[in-house]
Amino acid sequence: MATETVKRRLAFQKSYSQEHGGWRRKSLIDDAKFETLSNLEFEKREKIHSKGDSISEEEDVFVNGDAIVTSDKSNKLTFGIILSLKDGSTNIGPIISLFENFRITIKHIETRKSRKSDAHSEVFLLCSGKKDGVTAATTNIQKHSKVSGVDIISESSPENKPEIWFPRHISELDKCTHLISKFEPELDLDHPGYTDKAYRDRRQKIADIAFDYKHGDPIPRVEYTQEDINTWGHVFRQLKKLFPTHACKIHRDIFQVLEDECGYTADNIPQLEDISNFLKRKTGFQLRPVSGLLTARDFLASLAFRVFQCTQYVRHGSKPDYTPEPDCIHELLGHVPMLADPGFAQFSQELGLNSLGASDEDIEKFATLYWFTIEFGLCKQGGQIRAYGAAVLSSYGELLHALGDTPERRAFDPVKTSLQEYTDQDLQPIFYVVESFEDMMDKMRNYAANIRRPYEVRYDPYTQTVQTLNNKDMLHSVTRDLRGELEYLERAIDRIQCLTMTGR
Ligand SMILES: [Fe+2]
Structure with missing residues (x-):
C-alpha cells in the first residue's frame, strides 16, 4: 500500500512537471510553491472529509514526506497506530471501512511482516480525526476478529502540535531526497536528449549514483564522454572571457585557485569527489550527488549541514548554451567557487538553518531569497556591479544580460525580495543588488529573527x-x-x- 501511495505521489509530481513545462528553467521557488499548494490542498480535503462529503480514494492519499501535518483549525488528533493481524493477513479493507465509519482519515498506510512472529503481519496507519471518533474507532478495532494487537504510537492535538520533521544529523540527509521535478529525457518530448538513447542511458547511470548514495560514501567518479567534455569546454571558454569584467572578486580569485589546483580546464570536467574534498578544506562544505531538483525543504535543509546537493550529469551537447535543468557545468562553474568563500558559505548555511522546521509559507520565502541571492545575486564592488549568483555566473547570455542596460536592479531587502514574483519564461527582468556580503548577512539575520518558529x-x-x-x-x-x-x-x-x- 505504501508503494501505491508513493506511485500516486510520483504520478502527481510528474504531471506537475509535464504540465508546467519540462522545457523551462526550474527553481526552488516553483517547488516550494508546489509543496505549499499540495499541503493546502490536503488540508482542504481533510475539511471536506470532516463535513462528511465524499472524496475518492484516488484523492485521499497524500503524505508530506516524513512530516505529520495537523490542522489547528479543525480540532483534530493526528496519531499513528500499529495493528497486528492474525494469520499473516494483509486484508485491511474491512479495517479501513471501520475507520471511515468513524470519520477517521487515513493519511498513510504501510504493511510489513511482524517483527514478533512470522505468522502475523503488521499494518502501520497514520490517521487523523476528531477525538470521539478516534476513541470509538480504536476501541472497536480491538474487537475485530483479524486484529490481535493495537499499539497507538503517537498522538497529537492542536494543543500538542507535532513539529515538522527535519534532519538532526548529517547522515539523516539520506532521507532528504524527495525529487519534486525530476527531468528525465525519456519523459519530455522537448528535451534535447529525448531521441538520443546513448545520452539517456548515460543519464540513467549517473542518476543511479545519486539514488544509491549514502552519507559518508565517496562520490563515484563518472567517465565523461568526449561529447560531454566538448560541451563543458564550450561553456568554460565563453565564460572565462567574461569573468574578469563580470564576476565578483571572490569568484574570480577562487576560480583561479580551482584552475591551479583542481583541474579546471577547458578539456577536463572535474570530478565531484575531488571538488568536494577541496571545499571541505576551504569552508567545510561538501557535495552530495543528486539526480535532479529536490524539494525546496530538502535542498535548503542540506545547506544547514554545509552539504550542497549537486548534479553530476552534463546537459545535452546539441544545446550547450542552454539547459532547463541544473547540470554539473552550472554547479562547478557557478556554485563551487562561491561555496569556497568562508563568508558566503556561512550565509548559505544560515539560510539552511533558518529553513529547518519552518512553515511551508516561510519555506517558499526562503526559496525566493535563495533564488535572488545564491542563484541570481548581484553585488557592488569598487563602484561597479558584479555577479555572484551561480545561475548568472554559469550562463554567458544571463551574465551579459544581468550587467547590461535592460534589467531593473533593486536594492536587496529580504522582506520585499522574499515576496517578489519570479519569472521563469525568459531572462530575469529584476535583479537584487547587495552592498556587501556582510550587509546581506545582517539583513538576512534580521529577517530570520521574525519568522514564526518557537526555537532557534x-x-x-x-x-x-x-x-x-x-x-x-x-x-x-x-x-x-x-x-x-x-x-x-x-x-x-x-x-x-x-x-x-x-x-x-
Ligand atoms: Fe543552482
Missing part, C-alpha cells in the same frame, strides 16, 4: 548535528562554549598588543 537552531560541527536551543541546559552549554571562545580571543588580542608595545 544551531549547528555543532564536531558532532555534525543540529541542536534545538529550547532548554536551559542546552543554552548553558552553548554559553560555556562561547565564553571559552571569547577568552581565546581576548588572549590573542592581549598578545598582539603586547607585541606591538614591545616593538617586536
Whole structure:
C-alpha cells in the first residue's frame, strides 16, 4: 500500500512537471510553491472529509514526506497506530471501512511482516480525526476478529502540535531526497536528449549514483564522454572571457585557485569527489550527488549541514548554451567557487538553518531569497556591479544580460525580495543588488529573527548535528562554549598588543 501511495505521489509530481513545462528553467521557488499548494490542498480535503462529503480514494492519499501535518483549525488528533493481524493477513479493507465509519482519515498506510512472529503481519496507519471518533474507532478495532494487537504510537492535538520533521544529523540527509521535478529525457518530448538513447542511458547511470548514495560514501567518479567534455569546454571558454569584467572578486580569485589546483580546464570536467574534498578544506562544505531538483525543504535543509546537493550529469551537447535543468557545468562553474568563500558559505548555511522546521509559507520565502541571492545575486564592488549568483555566473547570455542596460536592479531587502514574483519564461527582468556580503548577512539575520518558529537552531560541527536551543541546559552549554571562545580571543588580542608595545 505504501508503494501505491508513493506511485500516486510520483504520478502527481510528474504531471506537475509535464504540465508546467519540462522545457523551462526550474527553481526552488516553483517547488516550494508546489509543496505549499499540495499541503493546502490536503488540508482542504481533510475539511471536506470532516463535513462528511465524499472524496475518492484516488484523492485521499497524500503524505508530506516524513512530516505529520495537523490542522489547528479543525480540532483534530493526528496519531499513528500499529495493528497486528492474525494469520499473516494483509486484508485491511474491512479495517479501513471501520475507520471511515468513524470519520477517521487515513493519511498513510504501510504493511510489513511482524517483527514478533512470522505468522502475523503488521499494518502501520497514520490517521487523523476528531477525538470521539478516534476513541470509538480504536476501541472497536480491538474487537475485530483479524486484529490481535493495537499499539497507538503517537498522538497529537492542536494543543500538542507535532513539529515538522527535519534532519538532526548529517547522515539523516539520506532521507532528504524527495525529487519534486525530476527531468528525465525519456519523459519530455522537448528535451534535447529525448531521441538520443546513448545520452539517456548515460543519464540513467549517473542518476543511479545519486539514488544509491549514502552519507559518508565517496562520490563515484563518472567517465565523461568526449561529447560531454566538448560541451563543458564550450561553456568554460565563453565564460572565462567574461569573468574578469563580470564576476565578483571572490569568484574570480577562487576560480583561479580551482584552475591551479583542481583541474579546471577547458578539456577536463572535474570530478565531484575531488571538488568536494577541496571545499571541505576551504569552508567545510561538501557535495552530495543528486539526480535532479529536490524539494525546496530538502535542498535548503542540506545547506544547514554545509552539504550542497549537486548534479553530476552534463546537459545535452546539441544545446550547450542552454539547459532547463541544473547540470554539473552550472554547479562547478557557478556554485563551487562561491561555496569556497568562508563568508558566503556561512550565509548559505544560515539560510539552511533558518529553513529547518519552518512553515511551508516561510519555506517558499526562503526559496525566493535563495533564488535572488545564491542563484541570481548581484553585488557592488569598487563602484561597479558584479555577479555572484551561480545561475548568472554559469550562463554567458544571463551574465551579459544581468550587467547590461535592460534589467531593473533593486536594492536587496529580504522582506520585499522574499515576496517578489519570479519569472521563469525568459531572462530575469529584476535583479537584487547587495552592498556587501556582510550587509546581506545582517539583513538576512534580521529577517530570520521574525519568522514564526518557537526555537532557534544551531549547528555543532564536531558532532555534525543540529541542536534545538529550547532548554536551559542546552543554552548553558552553548554559553560555556562561547565564553571559552571569547577568552581565546581576548588572549590573542592581549598578545598582539603586547607585541606591538614591545616593538617586536
Ligand atoms: Fe543552482
